[in-house]
Structure formats: C-alpha cells, structure tokens
Amino acid sequence: MAAVESDDPAGPPRGRRWLGDLLLWGALSAPVAYAGVTPPYPRYAVPLLLGSLALLALAVAVGRRLPLAALVAVVFGSLVDGNFVFAIPVFSYLAGRRSAGAGRVAVLFGVIAVAGTALNLGLLGTGPATWFLLASVLLFAGVFPWLLGRLRRQQRALAEAGRRHAETEERERRAAVDRVRLRERARIAQEMHDSLGHDLSLIALRAAALELAADLPLAHRAAAGELRASVAAATDRLHEIIGVLREERSGSLRPADETVAELVCGARDAGMAVELRDGSAEVELPRLTAHTVHRVVREALTNAARYAPDAPVTVTVDRADGAVAVSVVNGPAPAGPLPGPASHGSGLLALRERVRLAGGVLDAGPRAGGFALSARLPLAGDDGRGVPGGVAEPATASGVVRSDATNAVRPGGPGGPVGEADDGGPDTGRPDRASEDRTGAAARRLRDARRRARRSLLVAFGAPAVLGLVLALVYYPLATAGAVLDRTGYERLRLGDTRDSLGLPERQADPPTADTPSGCEYYTDGNFPFAEPTWRLCFSDGRLASKERIAS
Missing domain, CATH: 3.30.565.10 (Histidine kinase-like ATPase, C-terminal domain)
Incomplete structure (x- = not known):
C-alpha cells in the first residue's frame, strides 16, 4: 500500500488541501458523532466515539498518499460502528482517483470478501441473506465507487494525453514549416553558389590574365587589377550572403x-x-x-x-x-x-x-x-x-x-x-528523428489512455451485469431451494392443523431478526432477488397456532 501514489502530485495548494480534508472529515464524522450522542448510550460510549473520530481523522490524513490504507481503516471501523458505512464509498471513490494501478485494489477487495464470508458464515453463523446483504454493501459501497473514481482518473489522463498530443502536433507542424523554409533557403544558397559564384570566379580569372598581359598599357593592367579586386570583394560578399541563408535564424x-x-x-x-x-x-x-x-x-x-x-x-x-x-x-x-x-x-x-x-x-x-x-x-x-x-x-x-x-x-x-x-x-531538410520519436510517444500515450478509459468504462457497466447474473443464477436458486411457500399454499393452511399435515417446504428461510419467538418458522414466497422471508408460522404442541405475513 505504501507504493500507491496519488493521482495528482502537484495538486492544489497545501492550504486548500488541508481545508478540503477538514471538510471531508467533518462530513464523514457527522453520522458517527450523531449516533454517539443520541441515547440510549452504549457502554464505553465516549471512548468509542473518540476512537471512531480519531480513526476517521487518520484515514483522511493518509488518504492522499496511502488511499488503500485509508479504505482499510474505514472498513475495520465499520466492524465497530455501522455508521462507518457512509465513509466506505467516499474512500473507495478516492482510492480509484488516487491509486495508479488496479491489481492491489482487486486483491484488497478479494481479501475483504473472503474474510467477511468466513466471519459471517463461519464464526457468526449468519444466514445467506445476511451474507448477501453484506456482499451487496461491499459491491455498491466499495467496488462501484472505486470503479467510478478510476474511470474519472482515466478520463483526466485521457484529457491530459490529448492535450499533450495536440501540443506535440502543433510543434511538429511548426517544425515542418521551418524545415520547408530552411530547405528553400538552402536551395537558393546552393543556386547562388553554383551560378553566381562560378561566374564571378571566371571573371576574376580573366581579369587576372589581363593584369598579367605584357602587351597591355600599364593603365589598362591597373584597371584589370582593380576589376579583379572588386570581383574578389563581391565573391566574399556573396559567400557571406550564402552563409546568412544557411543560418537557422536570420541573425546571430x-x-x-x-x-x-x-x-x-x-x-x-x-x-x-x-x-x-x-x-x-x-x-x-x-x-x-x-x-x-x-x-x-x-x-x-x-x-x-x-x-x-x-x-x-x-x-x-x-x-x-x-x-x-x-x-x-x-x-x-x-x-x-x-x-x-x-x-x-x-x-x-x-x-x-x-x-x-x-x-x-x-x-x-x-x-x-x-x-x-x-x-x-x-x-x-x-x-x-x-x-x-x-x-x-x-x-x-x-x-x-x-x-x-x-x-x-x-x-x-x-x-x-x-x-x-x-x-x-542549420536544417538540412532531413527528418528529425527526435521529433518523430516524440510524436510517436505522444500518440502511444494517447492510445494507451483511451484504451484504459474504454476498459474502465466496460468494467463499470459490466460489473452490474455480472452481479445480476450472480443474483439470478447463483444466489437466488440457493436462497429459494426448498424454502418457497407460495401464496396459494399459504392460504390453504388452517389453524389447528398438525404440522406434519400442512406439507410445508423442506427448508426454512432465515429469520429477519435474531430475537425470533420460539416455535415460529419462516418461509419465503420466492421474491426476487433477495428471497427474503415472507411468512411466519408459529406452532404450539405440534399444531399451527398462528400465521401471518411479515411486513417488508
């Protein structure tokens, strides 16, 4: 859990973070504090209240750096105080927003599910209905908010990847324009060098020949020397212009x-x-x-x-x-x-x-x-x-x-x-491998972010469908097998008849409360999806003494 990082290392300013954490702690502490100050007061009410508020404060304090540890803290708190159930979806959502990966979160939810199943069905001996109720709380208050937070995280990552990709494309577009401009400047410089440079060199060569000709008057040879010097100066200026054209920028x-x-x-x-x-x-x-x-x-x-x-x-x-x-x-x-x-x-x-x-x-x-x-x-x-x-x-x-x-x-x-x-x-017109690598990396990041967002969206919509299949194909048949007493069968029951003559189902449904009256049995009419107990039949000396429908 220590390796799980927050989703936004920069984040808001520290003062705003502290204020947000304080408001979050106050909102989550309200139901816990209200139950602690409302009579009847349980034993050790004050220490229990202070410990619960301290546990919530600890979860909020470590929630940014260790979001899974904060989630575990409120789950353990729910074993002592049922009002912690209001904090579970909040910290599950924040874990989805702040956790980088899904593997550790999946392991955590799996451990909670296995431990809760062993605790309820093994040590406490509760029935399938109670187990399913707690499993539903884990799903709807834990897994689904986490999926929503993870989807929100990946939407932000997708938006950020799209922004970076757009910036990279804009930089590459400007770079392409610059490369075209520089190629054209290099082409002009090449043409000037090949044409004007060659012609000026020939003029200088002929002027030098005239300067050395013995049959020319001295004045003409001096003029030829001046012409050669002027051509040489013009050649130097041409080379300077070519050098400017080959510069990446027009100045230095x-x-x-x-x-x-x-x-x-x-x-x-x-x-x-x-x-x-x-x-x-x-x-x-x-x-x-x-x-x-x-x-x-x-x-x-x-x-x-x-x-x-x-x-x-x-x-x-x-x-x-x-x-x-x-x-x-x-x-x-x-x-x-x-x-x-x-x-x-x-x-x-x-x-x-x-x-x-x-x-x-x-x-x-x-x-x-x-x-x-x-x-x-x-x-x-x-x-x-x-x-x-x-x-x-x-x-x-x-x-x-x-x-x-x-x-x-x-x-x-x-x-x-x-x-x-x-x-x-100077740009030679060749493709910039570093620019191509940066563009490819930005495109890959964008594709990865889109793939993760699609996968999270699929899980967010697929998880309820899987839950529905589990309800319809696994839990409901187990909960109703041999325990269904339909309305027609209920109405045929007559007070005073012996139990053996009533033809009741082989298995009873779980009682709605722990303080069940002695001699009473519970049956369900098969209501979907929870198959909760519907009928209560009470017997005295082996005969039906009362029957009633349990208010839902």
Whole structure:
C-alpha cells in the first residue's frame, strides 16, 4: 500500500488541501458523532466515539498518499460502528482517483470478501441473506465507487494525453514549416553558389590574365587589377550572403567582431575555470572559419557550465598544415549537472552540420571521466570545403563524428556533454528523428489512455451485469431451494392443523431478526432477488397456532 501514489502530485495548494480534508472529515464524522450522542448510550460510549473520530481523522490524513490504507481503516471501523458505512464509498471513490494501478485494489477487495464470508458464515453463523446483504454493501459501497473514481482518473489522463498530443502536433507542424523554409533557403544558397559564384570566379580569372598581359598599357593592367579586386570583394560578399541563408535564424547573438579570447575572458569573468591556449592569435582566419570556431567554443563553454559546473576547462586553438584545430576539454563535474530539462542530443548534430558546411570535421565523446570536443577546419581550398559559404559533400558518421558521440551526449554523463549545442543549427531538410520519436510517444500515450478509459468504462457497466447474473443464477436458486411457500399454499393452511399435515417446504428461510419467538418458522414466497422471508408460522404442541405475513 505504501507504493500507491496519488493521482495528482502537484495538486492544489497545501492550504486548500488541508481545508478540503477538514471538510471531508467533518462530513464523514457527522453520522458517527450523531449516533454517539443520541441515547440510549452504549457502554464505553465516549471512548468509542473518540476512537471512531480519531480513526476517521487518520484515514483522511493518509488518504492522499496511502488511499488503500485509508479504505482499510474505514472498513475495520465499520466492524465497530455501522455508521462507518457512509465513509466506505467516499474512500473507495478516492482510492480509484488516487491509486495508479488496479491489481492491489482487486486483491484488497478479494481479501475483504473472503474474510467477511468466513466471519459471517463461519464464526457468526449468519444466514445467506445476511451474507448477501453484506456482499451487496461491499459491491455498491466499495467496488462501484472505486470503479467510478478510476474511470474519472482515466478520463483526466485521457484529457491530459490529448492535450499533450495536440501540443506535440502543433510543434511538429511548426517544425515542418521551418524545415520547408530552411530547405528553400538552402536551395537558393546552393543556386547562388553554383551560378553566381562560378561566374564571378571566371571573371576574376580573366581579369587576372589581363593584369598579367605584357602587351597591355600599364593603365589598362591597373584597371584589370582593380576589376579583379572588386570581383574578389563581391565573391566574399556573396559567400557571406550564402552563409546568412544557411543560418537557422536570420541573425546571430554573437557580438560583432568578438574573438575567442574575448569569449573565454567573458566565461572566466562569469566564474568558470577556463584556460586558453591560442596558437593562431596572430593569424587572420577566413570569416566563416572564424565564425565556426567561435560557435564551437561558445557552445562547448555553455554546455560545460551547464553539465559540468566547476570543472576545469581547457580551450585550444591551433593552426597547422593549412587548417585550424579547435578543442574544448573539461574534467568530471564535481557536483553533477545543473537541474534542467533532459537533452535529446540534437544540439551536437546541429553543431556537426555547421562544421561540415565550413568544410571541417567534428569529434566528440567522453575522455578521462570528462568530455572532449574537437573540430578541424581548413583555412583554404579549391573544392568548396575551405571557402566561406562553400558547399561540402555530406560526410559519413565515421568521417565527422564517432558513432558513439551522439549516444554519449546526455545530461549527467561523464563530466557532462560540453559539445552539446542548445539552440540548434542549420536544417538540412532531413527528418528529425527526435521529433518523430516524440510524436510517436505522444500518440502511444494517447492510445494507451483511451484504451484504459474504454476498459474502465466496460468494467463499470459490466460489473452490474455480472452481479445480476450472480443474483439470478447463483444466489437466488440457493436462497429459494426448498424454502418457497407460495401464496396459494399459504392460504390453504388452517389453524389447528398438525404440522406434519400442512406439507410445508423442506427448508426454512432465515429469520429477519435474531430475537425470533420460539416455535415460529419462516418461509419465503420466492421474491426476487433477495428471497427474503415472507411468512411466519408459529406452532404450539405440534399444531399451527398462528400465521401471518411479515411486513417488508
């Protein structure tokens, strides 16, 4: 029972919960208190009343966290005070609302039914009618209210699942619109690169040839040089425009002309233990390469601060063999990651795509209990991979990121995933697997909630039908077998006749009360469904002395 959880952990404010519990206790205590102060007073009336009120208060107090324990408490209370029967349907309903599963509740009702049957038919020796009355109380005051509460719980779960599913669909719709927009921007950038970029390159080549021609006047060669420089400047501007088109957002949050050193200084001022080893400080990097290096370092520092707070971080930027290499390494997190939503690993994929568009490769994964991210970017090239804004061929996972890098990027991993980007990157038009998984999970939750609600509704309507079948096919035949005296047979009975000559049924019905007069017998006329006693026949010296119909 301790494992049963409430249906609404957040719930209303604590003050409202206390007020609601106090009102519930007052309402359920009213019939118990009224019976305790109304004469005739039973023995030990005051202690019994105080104990009953305390038991109700305990049941209300634990009802939110342990709803089944509260139900058991009021069931035991009904053995001492019959007025607890008013509390049983209330706590049964609350158990249905607050209990997560049905297995323990079914076991509890089964134990109550078996124990009650053994107590009434075995120890107390009551008849089938009394047993059936108590079983009916268990069903109508226990099982049915619990089914109603469970149905209400699952209706709320269904509504919540529907709301989440609608939100997921809306997010996916917006994401689909964004993907279409970004694909179109990428297509325009590709066309500009393939057409204008090629034409400008040819113009620059011809201008360079004219600049070197020996048979042209000096003034014409100077003009050709100016033309070549203008074309080169136009090519750079075109590459910048292509880079903007390939950005996921039209702007950048990066301060203008901020260097990696300034970025590291800002992180150090914020309290991070960052060491910068910059071997390319004296080298002017191409615009797109510098921007990509800045983005890699920024995202790595951001995620190091989030997932590995207080861990030392080393930033290294080096230039060698016509390429620039950048790495960010952090040690293990001393205090664990900061609280926040779980990561889906999409930021690392976006950062990988950004590095790929700049012609580089990215590597990320755990290292010595911490996490390391490194990227290598070309400084120049004629295949588009080293040109700012150039289009790189899609790289395989083995050539860009180790196959385990994505799986290693998760909050709380060794040292924290410093390589995880939080704000996304360019969209390549490929389906987002994480979005598909979220959509599928929301749809599954909605289907499960609908299935549970249908099952509860079926049980709620099927239980009365099963009870009716039990009444008609099991209890009623047992209660009436050999004990039915119909009206015609009753009217033929004559006072003074001997009992043996009356032809009475073989079995008598259970008397309606315990203080039955001696010499009296009870029979039923077969009334459905309870087969209660209808006739009372009293005998004196073996002869019929009186007969009467018992008022129902």
